[in-house]
Amino acid sequence: MLPKPLSPLDQLFLLLERRNQPMHVGGLQLLRPPADAPADFLARQVEKLREATAALPPFNLRLNRRFGNWFWVEDEAFDLEAHFRHLALPAPGRIRELLALVSQLHSAPLDRAKPLWELYVISGIEDGRFAIYAKIHHALVDGIAATRILRKSMSEDRSAELTPPWTLQRRNREREPGADLAIVGLARLIEGARTQAATIPVVTRELYRSIREARENPDFVSAFQAPRSILNQRITGSRRFAAQSYSLPRIRALLKPLHATVNDIVLAMCASALRRYLMDLEALPQKPLIAMVPLSLRRDDSDEGNQIAMILANLGTHLANPLDRLETIRGSVQDAKRRYSRLGGAAMLNYVAAVMAPAGLNIATGLAPRWQSFNVIISNVPGPKRPLYWSGASLEGMYPVSVITDGLALNITLTSYVDRLEFGIIACRRTLPRIQRLLDYLEQGLVELEEAAGELQPQPQPEAPAVKKSRRSRSQGA
């Protein structure tokens, strides 16, 4: 293979990477062995993975720096031993121990001398399940593609054998917008220029121009309204990961009584959880928190297309009443959707770039935030609609483990899987204490809305029609 230069976006991820800010994404999957599995089921699967010693691109590519630029070259010394490990949880093997281990594994930067990924099979969970934690550098593959690769290594067919993810042929390396559009927007601005520190003035000039133009746009009022908060501090390299599943039918049952979308309910749950969490710490800002939310604008069921935009959602965290918060969220989301529907592709990109500018600039320069355009990223990544299997073991949960950066110490990423929403929360462990509380507070946020809906409409609809009705929104979270 000839050395292949990294795209400006990929180079940006290397440039942004620091000891306190490793730029890899991850995923945690929980699996249950088949009921009739022999005692050595997992050992055999691990053996099969160990025997797949040949990796295909991008899993066999390592970084090489030549003439001041980064290239991908094939790693002639590729050794699966350095990328794949079988570990077990210390007793008692609760989910708590699993999340602690994943937190530590996700904290460690990948070794740039080798292909930038690792995959761990983790056994010893007390209930007999096992887990897979995978991490891959953002410069090698984006989060959505990483999820897709892991998903393709599984099957809807219970009897299919697993395919080691690193032996999968990739469709193409085209990036799909979504969770990463924020940084894609920034990267496009600097495309064509070298993504070295020297180009920061160019980026800055471009960004300022976008912001000035944007400020003359009356629809642009929300971009710099985010309050300062403890979510927006510098971070350390230590991570805490928390994950939990929430019932989609429960959420769907609220859509009609509350005139809301799944996405509105998700944001309301997050708003309630963040409000409680920050109140515990006596750190709730007087002004409402602003979330950046990648949102699908698609109205059909097609799988392709780039109709995804970034919106800034007002979480209404200053409001005590859950219905008031939901109303604020719904209003800001609907405003944003209307605005987007009037914008063409290029205009939308400019808008996204402008909204993103301060955050992007902070990321690129490492300066402390001067403006805070948003406080937290909440991403809803479409996931598999049908149950998946891995050599007969059933996938019971899949939780995204995302990236945080200086100024954005918390990230909430969720994905849909069959009839659940799977939340993965990642934060700087030193900056934000006890983020696992957010899991309970998300549940409380859902219960609040259920109670409110119950008061509005004492006879809730049966679940089945709600499920059917909202099928379209199911995979888009909108």
Next chain:
Amino acid sequence: MLPKPLSPLDQLFLLLERRNQPMHVGGLQLLRPPADAPADFLARQVEKLREATAALPPFNLRLNRRFGNWFWVEDEAFDLEAHFRHLALPAPGRIRELLALVSQLHSAPLDRAKPLWELYVISGIEDGRFAIYAKIHHALVDGIAATRILRKSMSEDRSAELTPPWTLQRRNREREPGADLAIVGLARLIEGARTQAATIPVVTRELYRSIREARENPDFVSAFQAPRSILNQRITGSRRFAAQSYSLPRIRALLKPLHATVNDIVLAMCASALRRYLMDLEALPQKPLIAMVPLSLRRDDSDEGNQIAMILANLGTHLANPLDRLETIRGSVQDAKRRYSRLGGAAMLNYVAAVMAPAGLNIATGLAPRWQSFNVIISNVPGPKRPLYWSGASLEGMYPVSVITDGLALNITLTSYVDRLEFGIIACRRTLPRIQRLLDYLEQGLVELEEAAGELQPQPQPEAPAVKKSRRSRSQGA
């Protein structure tokens, strides 16, 4: 703390470090919880370790490069989470799984952005024991000091609480010769010069001069006699670790009948094992393998002093009869001891440097070996004579995990502990297949000698006197 420049020796370890050749040493310790320990004994100990978040030098020092040189600086962002982990073995939790995990942990290079050490508590061993695996960079501390630090974190007092090793005050950073004297010798030659690639010509000139002088010395015949062998190939970054304990009383029972020292018997066991291992692979050289052996010349029981030399021992691996091999080994060791006893300190150092030169030169330049002055390093590091405890858990085994380099794909390091010799064998997994066979072959080598001694002397002495008699050699392995 002011930045402290690294010594030339310490810089050498950084210079020598490559992806396939990480320069850290390690140790594996096996512990058994007290009989009356509560179920959460280990969890509590781990909690105690986790709470010791402040590290003392050298455990809080990270590398910093200024003006082209390396310095130690205090790591202001020190985070114990990045250095201490609690893992468990996958089922069935045999020693095999433990050694596989340690092999993987030892293969991974340390992150130079952080203090250069890691410590793992490993639970889930099937027999109820647990393990500690620690690794520390050779630039931060040498192998003997690392062993001493770990030992000092334990106690001869069963009721004493453990002290986290990273909170121990170090006596001083003076290096003690021993397992590392080879590289110390090389480093002294280049002391005063900058240990950058530019200084390689200086080193080369110095080394050639030493070799020329040494060749004129009639005692120097053995230095370039080692045959080429598969032990002396380039290595990859993948390690395989094997470890086992052997009974010291069994070895001591052979000393009188075979007129040998503990060190002779150890070398004869290694010779027998290497012969069998290489015959399996049809790779036994016709000429005998040469081992480099750090050897104490001390005749008293003092703990201090630098009376340790490197000798080259002829392992007699071309001979089929175990007593012939033992005779060859004993002869070459006695020759070397006589030679050393006639040399003063400076002369000895020159001699060591000359003997080491080709190996050292290969290490420093990365060139394939042109001469092979020895095939394998066999180190015997004195260990604790009395049982040690760690919050009441008894230390049942401690195995060194050493460094290998291009051209020296196998290292056998052993240490004494109470009434056992604890062998740690580390090798390149790709270059040398199935090195765990060496463990059985070491045992067979011991049995061979026992049978030979039985034929010489049908009534073996009772064990007690032998133990008493050889007390002096016990801790020196000589």
